[in-house]
Structures are given as C-alpha cells and as structure tokens.
Amino acid sequence: MERSFKREAESLKLGDGDVFEGEGILAITKALLQSGVSYVGGYQGAPVSHLIDVLADSSDILDELGIHFEACANEAAAAALCAASINYPIRGAAVWKSTVGTNVASDALSNLASAGVRGGVLIILGEDYGEGASIIQERSHAFAMKSQMWLLDPRPNLTRVVDLVEKAYELSEASNTPVMMEFRIRACHMHGRFATRDNRRPAVSRNALLQEPDFDYDRICLPPATYAQEQHKIATRFPAALKFIAENRLNEFSDGPLSDIGIIMQGGLHNSVIRALQQLDLADAYGESRVPLAILNVTYPLVPEEISRFCAGKRAVLVVEEGQPAYLEEAINALLRKADLQTTVVGKDVLPMAGEYVAEVLLDGISRYVEGAVPAGADLAAIGAEPARIAAIKAKAAEVLGGAVPKRPPTFCTGCPERPVFTALRLVERELGKIHVAADIGCHTFSTLPPFNIGNSVLGYGLGLASSAAVGPLMDRRVVSIMGDGGFWHNGLASGVAGGVFNEADSVLVIMNNGYTSATGQQYIPSTGKNFRLEPTGMTIKGALEGIGVKWVKTITTYRVKTMMKALRAALTTPEKGLKVIIADSECQLARQRRIRPQIREQLKRGDRVVRTRFGVDEDTCTGDHSCIRLSGCPSLTVKPSSDPLKVDPVAHVNEGCVGCGLCGEVADAAVLCPSFYRADIVQNPKPWDRSLDRLRRTMIGLLAGTGAGAHP
Ligand code: SF4
C-alpha cells in the first residue's frame, strides 16, 4: 500500500496496564493478538480493510509472536486457510467484507463448519449494510444458520468488543465450531479506548512448529464422515454453544422501571437504540434505559431460556433487527409460543423491513412501539411529540433549501486512469453503435453513473467477463466486458478468462491495470510486482493471459484516448475469432499522488527544480457547449461565469484540483472539440535558463500580440 500504517501498528504492542485509544477495527486487531492466534488471513474490503493493512505493516510483531499472516487471493482462500484449525489446536482468524465475501467463501465455510475445529476459528465480517454500503443489501445471518456456525454481533463498546473476541475463541473451542463476528461500518470506524493485555504467544507458531501431522477421517468432508458430522453439530456442538453462551453471559440484560415492556436488539445496534431512547427521555445521558433491554451480542443461536426469562411478565417486546428477512423476530415468536408465553412480539410492523436503522428510523419505530404498548409510568404525549418535532425541523430545512438536496453520486478521482477508457468507449459507440458492456466491481463501476452511463450489468467481483458469456453469443455485435486487475486475480482469471478461452468466447475484455485493489485502499495484488513484504512477485496479467492461451492481447496506456479508441475499434471489428483483451494500463492516480507528493515536498525543500503540469481552458475560445465535461467527467473540469458580457452561458474551467493527467486535452483532440485547452508547466525553483526562456517567451508573445515587448497578461 502507498499509505503506511506503521503508527497504528505501534498500538498493537501495548500490554498489561496500557490503554489503547483508537478505531474499532484496530481494537479488533489487537484483540486477535491478545487471544493468541497463530494465523490471520483475509481479503480487503470496506469496512475491514484496515485490519489487513495494519497487519501487513506489522511484520516485527508478527515475526516476534510467530504469527503467520496471509494476504489471500480471495475470500475463499481466506476461509480455506482456517483448515489449519480442523486438525490442530491452533487459533486463527479470517477477515473479509460481507455478504459478498461470505458468498465467495461459502464453499470452504460449509466444509469447515461440517468438519468442525479443534483450535478456535473467528471469521471477522465487515457487515457492509446500510446507507454507506457499497454492495448488495443482504445479511450474513443466513450463512450462520445454514452452516450451523455461531454469529456474534457485539455491542459497539471497545472493552466489550475486545472481551467478546477473546470469548469467541473459547466458544469456538468449547463447541468445536467456527464463530463469525459481524461489525457494521459504524462499529469499525468508532473511536474509543480499552485497557490492553499482553499479546499472547501462540503455542503453535512459525517459531514453535508442529512436529507431527494429524489424520482423522472423522474430520474429512466425505461420506460417511459427513453424516456423523451433521449429527455431531446437532447433538453435541449446538448444545455446547448454548451452554457456553449462557454460562459466560455473552448476552446482556438490563431491568428498568417500565418493566411491562422491553426491547430485544442485535448487540451492534445498541448505541443507536440508546440514542433514540435518550431523545424520547427513556434513557439518561449515561445510557441507563428506563425500558428493560436484552442486548444480543450473540444473534445465532438464541438461548431459549434467556429469551423466555426476559419476556416473562411483559405485555410486549420490540425486536430491533436490521435488514431482512426477520430471522430474529420470527425465531423469538416461535420460542415464546413454545414456552407458552403470550408476550406480544413487535418488530417489522413499526420498524422498516429493509434499510439501515439509523437513529431517526429507530426514534420513529420505538416511539410508535411505546405509544402502542402503553407501558405504565410513561409520558406518552412527550414520546409522540419528539418525532413530530424532528419532522417539523426537516420540513423547515427543505423549505429553506427550496426542495430536496441534490444527490451527489460517487465518481472517479480527479485524474483517474480509468476514466479515459470510458471516454474512448463512448466515442467508439458514436461510430459503431451502442455496445453491451458487462461491468464489474471496482472503481470502474462508477462508469455506470453519469456522465458515462456505461455498463449494463454488475454480477460480482471479477465476474465481468463471465457475465457476458450468454449475452455475447445472442447479440448482433461483440460485447465488451470490464474487469479490474483486483477482480482479475480474485477470480476473473479462472471464471472469466479460462472459461472464455475454453468456450471460445468471441468478445472483448478490458482489464483495468492500475496496479492495486484501488477501491479498497490500494492493497498490493500479484501484478503490483511486489507483495506486502516488498518481495518481487514476477507475476503479470499479460503473462497469465498468454499462459492460458489468449492470443489477442494489447497493452494501451489509458490516457491516450485516440490509441485506446483504435484498440477498441480493432477488437470490436476484427474478423479474428476468440477473446480479445485490452490491458488498460496506468497507475491509480490516488496512489500516484500519495506516492509523489511527499517526494515533491522533499525536492522543493532541497531547492530542486520541480515541474508540475496543469491544464486550463482558454476562456476566449470556449464556446460553452460543455462537450468536454460530458466526455471527461473529471471533477476538476467545471464551469464558471464568462467574463465576456456577450457570452451568456458559463464557460468551462479547470480548477486547482487538476493533477495534469491530460485527459481533457486528449478528449478535445480525439472528439474534435474546440481547441480551448492548453497545457501549462508550472516550474518551481526555476533555474537561470528557465527564467531566460520565460523572458524570451513573454517577449515573443508580446510582439505577436502587439502589446509591446515583455507584455504579459
Ligand atoms: S482510487 Fe484510483 S482507480 Fe479508483 S477512482 Fe481513484 S484514481 Fe481511479
């Protein structure tokens, strides 16, 4: 990665008597070290990339403790890593973004859950659900239920989270079952503090190697062992888990004066529920609730006795469960009926079935629940007034703004190397007609948004080419698939390219080779050229393509729009059959800027000559039709009022954010737009010959413009 996490890594060294202060995901990383893990692996993705990034920068700690760290090729590989805990008393962890990562990992997870584990296994899931999420909206809960793995959803409090990570390992070992632990975006980025413990040196590690391999057929996922494994899950592991959860009080229960009602919630939603209760004057500033609470830090399995005990004597309970289906609500309903308790279960009837439970949603749902339940001792008039007060504020704000606030869709960074590819594709479409484009996951998915609106489907990470396999042969022209270099190594090489070559796909694949998994924080991938230990890999995309038989491969620098158009045109029209691959090659601009800015600062400090390129628009030439903006989409290419009173329309303008990638000039040339773009080289710490050249230029311009020697605007 181009960003260093060395400073954060230092906090992983804290021991007994120290206090950690920082971000939730870093606290989880520290908790793993305190739990004595022998290995950690994972695949990057929000909101848990930070865990991998920090460990990748912590070689000294990992080496000292003998922990094996693996930057896995994908989530399936990360789940498969946990096989080490099937036979041996070795603790380990795998981490990824869910549910997409869990989808990819699910084959290995099913097998892991069936075989069972001797050493504790913790799967850390970045539950990317809700308004800040970047993926399809589903829940990890289903995976836990179907494979009989336990799912923790900790209350967002760093001390509690760290305790629960350590308890999760004990639970895993007590029930011989992998444990999943989900963290929402808010919990991962929440800041707090906790008293640390010394890191625990694992009994088996790279510094203390296993002496003998273990063979036990009962742990192999092949019949008849699989039949016994299923029985073992139900007869032994499940009851052992229930016993451990209850005895160790992993769930939390509190009483309150409004004792005829209660709220049962996923632990991860505790802070938001408390905030809503505070606004309704049902909790104090310290989070003490007047309504009894059941905080489910373990959402699967539920402990029937705990639920019955909490609900006994209550007229109604509210289940606060984010997302759908309503697994908890239905399970609690069934548990209560079996226990012959008549407590009314309220849930999705006052809270939305889909979407994130932000504080405002909870405020509305909880107030409706309390108003309906009519608990003895509650001021119902005050409770109903709060949502109405907030609705009035919002209405007033909308009135002042004169309507809804405009949406701000995400887009490529300024100077992004992927943008020119879509400009070229747009221009080629003008010649060849509309093209079906199978899009993929990565920064390039922004092509589906304005101004490009390119991309007809998105099926999964690295699945761009595979998702064109049926539409391609059914279309009267070739289709184009997009794939990032991250997606290529994640599974695109096997599921897309190998499948395409094997099935003789006659289509076009564009691989964005920007050097990293850019969308997740510029982590290194095989074609970066080095791994996280900075050891050379010698792996290239072109080499991999040629190795599996792709014959038509062209590597094009993305910023050269005309050359990219030529390559696309050739790939789309050549009589040559088979897969045509264009490697669109240029470094991620965000990573590049992070890399060169400190270097430039150093050069300037030393007094070295530094040249910075910027582009600009000649206001006198700009006609104001803004084709350049529609074809480039660069956030630095904007508009400003014309200083010419005869020009009514605003003119194009390049703002200070320009990184000088040159795309706007290339677009103007390739699309034959007005010649209003100019390139300027800004020289800092100029040398004498720079000054002489500048004087000469000013003189010549002055003479040509008739404004006298040396004149300059
Ligand atoms: S992170 Fe890199 S690849 Fe992604 S949009 Fe920004 S510049 Fe482009």
Ligand code: SF4
């Ligand atoms: S050169 Fe043009 S496209 Fe590139 S960053 Fe500057 S304004 Fe944007």
